[in-house]
Amino acid sequence: MKAILKAENITKDFEKERVIKGISLDIYENTFTVILGPSGSGKSTLLNILSGLIRPTEGNVKYGDEMMTSWSERRLADWKRTEAGNIFQEYLLLENLTVEENIKIGISPKKGSLSFERLVRILEIDDILCKFPAQLSGGQKQRTAIARAVIKGPRLLFCDEVTGALDEENSKKVVGLLHDLKSTFGIAVLFTTHNQQIAKTADRILTMKNGMVYQDVFNDDPITADAMIWG
Numbered sequence: 061m062k063a064i065l066k067a068e069n070i071t072k073d074f075e076k077e078r079v080i081k082g083i084s085l086d087i088y089e090n091t092f093t094v095i096l097g098p099s100g101s102g103k104s105t106l107l108n109i110l111s112g113l114i115r116p117t118e119g120n121v122k123y124g125d126e127m128m129t130s131w132s133e134r135r136l137a138d139w140k141r142t143e144a145g146n147i148f149q150e151y152l153l154l155e156n157l158t159v160e161e162n163i164k165i166g167i168s169p170k171k172g173s174l175s176f177e178r179l180v181r182i183l184e185i186d187d188i189l190c191k192f193p194a195q196l197s198g199g200q201k202q203r204t205a206i207a208r209a210v211i212k213g214p215r216l217l218f219c220d221e222v223t224g225a226l227d228e229e230n231s232k233k234v235v236g237l238l239h240d241l242k243s244t245f246g247i248a249v250l251f252t253t254h255n256q257q258i259a260k261t262a263d264r265i266l267t268m269k270n271g272m273v274y275q276d277v278f279n280d281d282p283i284t285a286d287a288m289i290w291g
């Protein structure tokens with residue numbers, strides 16, 4: 061397995077409080093990695109450091125052989141536009157644009173994109189392309205947000221509690237589709253959650269507690285998204 065991202069002894073302080081306490085790990089290509097842990101354990105902060113949304117207080121993040129943490133804002137912005145996709149619990153769609161227009165915002169002019177038609181078919185939103193966000197269900201909104209993040213063909217997809225606002229059926233669908241996108245396009249998926257069932261679908265589970273990764277396991281026998289049992 062090839063590492064795409066490497067975190068080397070990263071820490072993060074917010075107002076003198078250390079919320080990430082020295083984490084070193086590799087993120088591998090074509091792997092669905094769940095970052096599991098209770099509220100406040102530092103999952104989102106770790107994800108945001110790995111995706112370049114925030115910088116660590118100490119330590120380095122490497123992309124291949126390049127030291128991301130030394131990049132200029134401009135170089136980092138370029139990388140985010142081409143190699144990294146982000147999805148959040150809040151869908152962050154533009155309300156005055158249609159589904160199709162929202163998705164096409166994600167196309168990076170500097171690079172070829174994935175086939176729009178193929179992507180919207182995989183995500184099962186090909187029949188709602190002319191609708192506006194206010195006319196969509198939560199699941200449809202999230203699948204539109206996924207398409208917008210993935211259309212540029214990123215190597216990494218960062219998903220922060222993306223099923224947090226969805227019901228069981230829509231959560232299963234979204235998790236299943238993210239696995240399909242990993243397999244179809246070879247995208248490394250990083251997914252924060254406190255949901256143990258979602259963790260069981262992952263190739264790798266990083267468990268966080270109190271700003272540290274205290275368990276890092278590869279899952280030999282992941283379950284399918286459909287097989288998740290909601291409590």
Ligand SMILES: Nc1ncnc2c1ncn2[C@@H]1O[C@H](COP(=O)(O)OP(=O)(O)OP(=O)(O)O)[C@@H](O)[C@H]1O
Pocket residue numbers: 074075079097098099100101102103104105106221252254
């Ligand atoms: N911008 C910020 N300013 C100050 N403190 C912050 C900031 N972001 C996060 N924190 C604090 O850092 C700690 C870790 O937060 P983080 O959001 O990473 O945890 P989490 O595991 O993702 O939690 P949740 O599951 O509730 O989203 C918490 O104590 C939080 O209050």
